[in-house]
Amino acid sequence: MDVSPEPSWSGSHRPREFLYWRNRDRPWARALRSGLRALLGFDPAPPDELVRTLAAMYYDADPLAEAFVDEVYLAQSSARGRELLDRALAVGIDAMDDAPESLRLLFRDIERAPEWLDAEQVELGARVFRRYGTTVFDFAGAITLAGYSESSVAKPLVLSGGYVGQSTKRRFLETAAFWIAVSEPGGLLPGAPGRASALRVRIMHVFVRRRLLAHPEWDLEAWGVPISQADALLTLMGGSFAPGVALHALGFRTSRREIEALMHYWRYVGHLMGVRPRWYPETLREAVQLSYVTAVKGAGRAGEDGRRLCQSYVAAFEPEPTPSLAEKVRRVLEHRLHRATTRLFLPPWLYARNGLPPAGLWTLYPLLVFPPLFALETARRRSPRLEALVDRVARAQRRRWLLRHLGTERAEYRPSERLTR
Numbered sequence: 515m516d517v518s519p520e521p522s523w524s525g526s527h528r529p530r531e532f533l534y535w536r537n538r539d540r541p542w543a544r545a546l547r548s549g550l551r552a553l554l555g556f557d558p559a560p561p562d563e564l565v566r567t568l569a570a571m572y573y574d575a576d577p578l579a580e581a582f583v584d585e586v587y588l589a590q591s592s593a594r595g596r597e598l599l600d601r602a603l604a605v606g607i608d609a610m611d612d613a614p615e616s617l618r619l620l621f622r623d624i625e626r627a628p629e630w631l632d633a634e635q636v637e638l639g640a641r642v643f644r645r646y647g648t649t650v651f652d653f654a655g656a657i658t659l660a661g662y663s664e665s666s667v668a669k670p671l672v673l674s675g676g677y678v679g680q681s682t683k684r685r686f687l688e689t690a691a692f693w694i695a696v697s698e699p700g701g702l703l704p705g706a707p708g709r710a711s712a713l714r715v716r717i718m719h720v721f722v723r724r725r726l727l728a729h730p731e732w733d734l735e736a737w738g739v740p741i742s743q744a745d746a747l748l749t750l751m752g753g754s755f756a757p758g759v760a761l762h763a764l765g766f767r768t769s770r771r772e773i774e775a776l777m778h779y780w781r782y783v784g785h786l787m788g789v790r791p792r793w794y795p796e797t798l799r800e801a802v803q804l805s806y807v808t809a810v811k812g813a814g815r816a817g818e819d820g821r822r823l824c825q826s827y828v829a830a831f832e833p834e835p836t837p838s839l840a841e842k843v844r845r846v847l848e849h850r851l852h853r854a855t856t857r858l859f860l861p862p863w864l865y866a867r868n869g870l871p872p873a874g875l876w877t878l879y880p881l882l883v884f885p886p887l888f889a890l891e892t893a894r895r896r897s898p899r900l901e902a903l904v905d906r907v908a909r910a911q912r913r914r915w916l917l918r919h920l921g922t923e924r925a926e927y928r929p930s931e932r933l934t935r
Contacts, residue, residue, distance in 0.1 A: 528569035530736040531665060534811035535565075543810045550806065556799060558806035565807055567792050571747065572666065572738025576720055576788035578623055582616040583720045592721070599717060603710045624713065624786050625704065631782060639779025640697045642772045643753070647908040648915045649764065650757050651690050652855040655827060657752055657760075659860050659868070662823045666737040666745055668816035671823055673729060674722050683830035687920045693753070694912050696783050712786040719788070746789040748808060754780040755801040760859060764880050765887030767895060770798060777801065824868040828856060850876045 537543050538559070550558040587595035598610075598617055607613055607621040643650065661667040692711050695701055701708030719741045726732050726740040738744065758773030768776075774797065781794055795801040831852050833845035850873070857865060857873035858880065894901045 527573075528566070529572045529666065529738045530733075531813035531815060532569045532572065532811050533813050534569070534807060537810050537812075546809065547806070550802070554799075554802065558802050560800075560803040560807065564793060564803070565811075568744060568747075568804070568807060569811075571744035571791055571793075572742045574743035574790075574792070575723060575739050575741075576716065576743075576790075578616075578620050579716050579720045579788050580724070582614070582620050583717060583724060585614055585616045587717075587721055588724060595717070599714070603713065624709075628782075628785055631785075632778060635775045635778040636702065636782050637699075637779075638772065638775040639754070639777070640699070640701065641905060642758070642768060642776050643693075643697045643779065644905055644908050644912070646757060646761060646766065647911045648690075649761065649855075650753075651693065651915075652852050653757050653761060653859055654693075654752060655686060655852075656856040656859040657756055659824045659827060659856065660864055661745075661748070661752075662820035662868075663814040663816050663864065664812055665733070665816045665819075666740075666742065668820040668823055669732070669737065670722060670726055670740045672819040673726055673731065682826040683919075686827070686830065687916070691916055691920065694916060697779075698909070702782065702786065709786060712783060716787040743789060743791045746784065746787075747791045747794065747804075750780040750784045750789060751777075751795070751801060751804060755795070755798070755805070763858070763884075765884040765891060767888065767891040773798060821868045824864075824870060828853065828870050851879060854879050 538547070547557070547559055583595065586598060598613065602610060602613060602617060602621060607618055646653075662671075692715060695711040696708035698706075698708060700706055702712070703709065723740045727734070732740065754776035755773060758768045758776050761768065777795060784790075795804050831849050833842070833849045836842050836845065853871070854873045854876035856870070857877050860870075890904070894904050
């Protein structure tokens, strides 16, 4: 294996905890690279220039949305910011006489379709995501725990209180409500709920970023900016490439074309949310290369903060008491399957290191669900009618799941007004 020396740049060009060039010569990284090359038939390590680009993206944020937050949310009040944003979403920016220029520029930006956009790919990707039903919620939650080992991911959540303690489940349910809204048919069109949710989450992220950059604990040189374009890119891959590949283990038969459509769909969701990375994978090969860099570059220094986030996530889904025996059985079963999914998709060493409870024999549940799901997926691929039925059933399942957990409450996507420490 040819290994080029680590590039020489100033510290401002990459976070101190981006350790790709230090780690790639370690035995485990060499073994990972060799194994992937033997399995896939190509080198998973991308050119160094691309890795440098990815590292620099930890200092990229969202200037357009930040201008609006600075001008209104921070200079005036959060209430004024929300009022202007909600009105713009309801009546359109052109109908507002009092809209600040920063808000007008923001809306003009999202109303202009990017050159790379393929509407058919977006629709296919959304349909594939819906097909996973609530399974993808548990999966996404599980793989997110791996990211909690990194300070750039864990610190924003811990400092803002977003996924710690009692707020954990509420925040996760709001995230699930967002996933549902953006993936419903037509959910990303102008005026649709998904498009509105994407913009609200975008503003929330900017608000949190501004607050954390001023926090004495935030280490800009070590972690980059909070909620950076780099970490946002990895989140988009966690909703597209990762489930497209990994959920084959449960019996889903997502094709290469469908996975690439998933990636395109989430790219557009990200675009509306202000995620404009300097580089975005368009093929499975490029997605594998990004995954390899992600696996190798980590510092794993989040420590107790990351451990606390993982434990809060698992504890948040303990079944709540209910007088109904049928509902109690349902909640216990759902909780066990949730824990089993976490155990299945979170690397064993991370599961153990974070002190997560054992899943017991529930870990074997893929052996039970794989045969019927694989059979259904096989039939679906051959029958457009069955595919349409699967889509309707999955959408209904997601709505019932959210109603059962969130009730009639609305997902508000509001940042904490005060940081937790």
